[in-house]
Amino acid sequence: MNDDEWYERHGLRPADVEPVRSMLREQIRLGADNDSALIHLGCEQLFLHGDLADVLPIWQAKHSSFDAACSVEWQLLCGAGREQTLAHLRTLGTAEAAEVLAYLSAVDPEDVAAFDVAEQSRWYVEYHGGLS
Template sequence: MDEDEWYARHGLHPADPEPVRELLRQQTALGPSNDSLLIHLAATQLFLRGDLADVLLIWRAERSSFDAGCSVEWQLLCGAGRERTLDHLRTLGTAEADEVLAYLAECDPEDVADFDVAERSRWYEHYYAGA
């Protein structure tokens, strides 16, 4: 299934996040053979839910291939808000959470200052409405 088929079937706000999570796990497991556009869409769907439990799942998908890494921008890790995400990762205290914290610490300060979940959500809505 490609990005267009997934979007046609689930839209941008699926009622059940489990198929989205499973898709990300499957795509992550494919490594360099994965579909980065499909990963971006699934990460966006989870971003729009704002569930902190999805941060590491999105991170793993982002790191699964070069193309996925280019496709999944840092903002997709912060659907619950940047500070809440950072606090959550600090609370986890795992090596993987520390990797994400280090990655987020390297973000352009101007991008960070301009980040707003509601505004970014509208951006993704517009992006996928026009796709």
């Protein structure tokens, strides 16, 4: 299934995000053979859901292939808000959480200052034609 088919089936804000999580796990498993456009859409869906539990799966999806690494921007890790995400990562205390924390801490301060969850959400909705 490609990203267009996925979008037609689930929309941008699916009521149930478990299929999104499952799809991302499958795409991660595919590694270099995955579909980075589908991964990006799934990460957008999880960003819009705003659950801190999705930060590490989004990180794993980002690092599943070169194309996914390029397409999944840092903002997608922060659907619950950047400060909340950083605090959550600090409480996890895992090596993977430390990697994400270091990555997010290195983001350009001007980009951080311009980041707003609501504005980023509006941008994703507009990108998809205003349909959520």
